[in-house]
Amino acid sequence: MRPVWSIIILTIFASIAEGVVIFLTTAEITATLGFASPLPADSRLITAIVALSFLLAALLASFFNLANKSRGIKAIMRWKTSWISRKVILFPIFSAMIFFYTVMLYFEIGSTLRGAIIFAASLTGLMLVISSAMIYYSIKFVKEWATLYTILNFIAVGLAIGSFTFIAILEFTNLSLIEHMAIIDFGLALIFIALLIKTGSLIRNDSIYSSITSKSALQFESDKIELIDNGAAYPHYNTVEYFHISGKRKIPIGRIAMIVLTFLLPIIGLLIKYYFKAQFAIEPSLIFSILLLMIIGGLIERWLFFVDSNHVQNIFYGNYQVKNKINPILTAGRDYRKMVINSK
Amino acid sequence: MKQLALAIDLNKCVGCHACAVNCKSWNNSGEFGPLHDEAPYGKEPHGIWLNRVQTYEVGIYPDVDVIHMPKSCMHCIDAPCVSVCPTGASHKRLEDGIVLVEYDDCIGCKYCSWACPYGCRELDFHDGVMKKCSLCVDRIYNEELQLEERKPACVITCPSNARIFGDINDPKSAISTKIRSQSGYQLMPESTAKPANHYLPKKKVSIDLTNFILTIDNKDLELAK
Numbered sequence: 001m002r003p004v005w006s007i008i009i010l011t012i013f014a015s016i017a018e019g020v021v022i023f024l025t026t027a028e029i030t031a032t033l034g035f036a037s038p039l040p041a042d043s044r045l046i047t048a049i050v051a052l053s054f055l056l057a058a059l060l061a062s063f064f065n066l067a068n069k070s071r072g073i074k075a076i077m078r079w080k081t082s083w084i085s086r087k088v089i090l091f092p093i094f095s096a097m098i099f100f101y102t103v104m105l106y107f108e109i110g111s112t113l114r115g116a117i118i119f120a121a122s123l124t125g126l127m128l129v130i131s132s133a134m135i136y137y138s139i140k141f142v143k144e145w146a147t148l149y150t151i152l153n154f155i156a157v158g159l160a161i162g163s164f165t166f167i168a169i170l171e172f173t174n175l176s177l178i179e180h181m182a183i184i185d186f187g188l189a190l191i192f193i194a195l196l197i198k199t200g201s202l203i204r205n206d207s208i209y210s211s212i213t214s215k216s217a218l219q220f221e222s223d224k225i226e227l228i229d230n231g232a233a234y235p236h237y238n239t240v241e242y243f244h245i246s247g248k249r250k251i252p253i254g255r256i257a258m259i260v261l262t263f264l265l266p267i268i269g270l271l272i273k274y275y276f277k278a279q280f281a282i283e284p285s286l287i288f289s290i291l292l293l294m295i296i297g298g299l300i301e302r303w304l305f306f307v308d309s310n311h312v313q314n315i316f317y318g319n320y321q322v323k324n325k326i327n328p329i330l331t332a333g334r335d336y337r338k339m340v341i342n343s344k
Numbered sequence: 345m346k347q348l349a350l351a352i353d354l355n356k357c358v359g360c361h362a363c364a365v366n367c368k369s370w371n372n373s374g375e376f377g378p379l380h381d382e383a384p385y386g387k388e389p390h391g392i393w394l395n396r397v398q399t400y401e402v403g404i405y406p407d408v409d410v411i412h413m414p415k416s417c418m419h420c421i422d423a424p425c426v427s428v429c430p431t432g433a434s435h436k437r438l439e440d441g442i443v444l445v446e447y448d449d450c451i452g453c454k455y456c457s458w459a460c461p462y463g464c465r466e467l468d469f470h471d472g473v474m475k476k477c478s479l480c481v482d483r484i485y486n487e488e489l490q491l492e493e494r495k496p497a498c499v500i501t502c503p504s505n506a507r508i509f510g511d512i513n514d515p516k517s518a519i520s521t522k523i524r525s526q527s528g529y530q531l532m533p534e535s536t537a538k539p540a541n542h543y544l545p546k547k548k549v550s551i552d553l554t555n556f557i558l559t560i561d562n563k564d565l566e567l568a569k
Contacts, residue, residue: 066452067451067469068450071449071451075430075451076430077432078430078431078432081427082428084455085430088430139459141424141459141461142458216533216534219529219531220409221403221548222409224403227400229359229399231361231396232393232396232397233390237465311463313462313463316415317398
């Protein structure tokens with residue numbers, strides 16, 4: 001599938017905002033219950049503002065996805081059947097809750113109500129991330145997407161980057177994190193779990209078995225089916241939208257960059273700063289640099305999510321990739337790709 | 345329930361693209377507005393075509409066949425594009441089973457095209473809406489046209505009469521009879537979308553060429569000398 005930058009930014013930023021809010025909620029609840037010392041008000045305020053900023057950027061990006069932006073509000077009409085509708089409804093509710101929490105925190109009013117709002121916001125945010133993932137999960141014609149890994153991955157990557165963002169904000173507000181090591185432990189565990197889920201997803205997608213072949217789809221009586229003419233005005237929407245040749249070539253390097261930037265670098269950074277207490281890692285700039293690289297890694301992760309997927313409609317246009325050797329040979333896909341690559 | 349659809353006879357289709365061209369022609373000037381093109385006379389023309397004819401080479405030499413396969417919206421009975429639409433712009437008509445897009449409600453999010461397993465929807469970037477075959481709904485019910493002309497533009501124009509239009513749920517209709525008698529099939533039945541359009545399978549035709557090979561006898565050779 002062709003990666004859409006507006007959707008990449010929308011999904012990853014909304015997930016990060018949710019991750020940050022989950023951490024903020026956990027800090028609020030543990031402080032209220034007396035399990036941990038409360039965080040300073042300015043740390044919480046900046047965290048809420050950062051979450052709002054991510055949501056605002058995601059909202060702006062979402063408009064670029066629509067070919068008809070002025071009618072965007074109509075997207076809430078089919079909430080009973082469409083996951084996009086549900087996402088469009090949940091997004092402003094989540095944003096409004098964070099906004100009210102920020103205002104109440106700023107004016108220091110209604111601590112109980114404030115706690116209730118941020119708790120409800122974290123649940124709404126979780127539903128928003130799940131709705132985002134369900135948009136892709138429910139497309140059963142893209143086998144790489146129609147898996148539980150899609151939902152787990154959306155939640156886990158958001159939590160992983162969100163946790164690191166939270167730690168970076170606490171660093172920014174000069175909070176001594178040595179007294180709050182539970183946050184570091186929790187963050188490390190989440191990044192590690194996200195890495196495991198991502199690895200599982202990559203292994204699963206590389207060994208995927210597609211029962212649909214050109215022979216079964218077109219029902220011609222031969223294993224060798226070759227597309228020799230693609231019809232009028234080629235390339236067109238369906239060949240461009242569902243097949244991204246230049247992106248497919250960058251998958252191996254993209255995967256390495258994604259694993260290193262999104263998962264390994266933050267894990268190593270947290271270990272050397274807070275566990276091994278290396279001298280060169282004292283400066284907060286290290287954490288900010290890693291956070292920036294981690295967000296770039298998150299964007300690469302979502303880019304790969306699109307590029308690595310393979311829609312079955314590509315069978316008709318000679319672009320379907322057969323990943324499993326058990327399948328009959330699909331010469332159409334191979335030969336046609338060669339032809340297109342050569343012509344470039 | 346009535347379900348209008350097309351059946352395409354792959355034995356008769358000669359790949360002339362007349363159906364695609366007439367579809368483009370009618371829908372450019374019909375009630376659904378223009379199908380926009382980019383550089384239509386340029387080196388790399390791009391444009392919206394609601395019906396595309398693809399040609400496949402099937403088999404290994406010498407047992408090889410060339411099959412022309414026109415493909416447009418299948419008007420699926422369980423259309424996956426309808427349920428995912430966030431605005432309700434994509435809808436399936438109860439009265440005749442045609443799947444249509446209400447352009448005034450479409451926001452151009454492309455989600456319906458992702459849900460379509462056949463790749464039969466195209467986004468018009470100029471209008472910002474998704475476009476697809478409407479089975480010429482503005483023709484087939486048009487009382488200003490003669491009765492025999494109330495058919496989709498592609499059916500009217502097909503020179504080899506390869507396209508049959510009608511109600512597949514009416515067992516006495518011409519399309520149902522053809523589908524039954526010629527083992528009509530649906531594309532990608534695994535999709536579970538139950539496409540309404542059918543294809544009549546190409547039959548194997550073998551011609552004994554030995555009767556057509558020219559032989560040269562000795563007399564002709566002597567004359568040639």
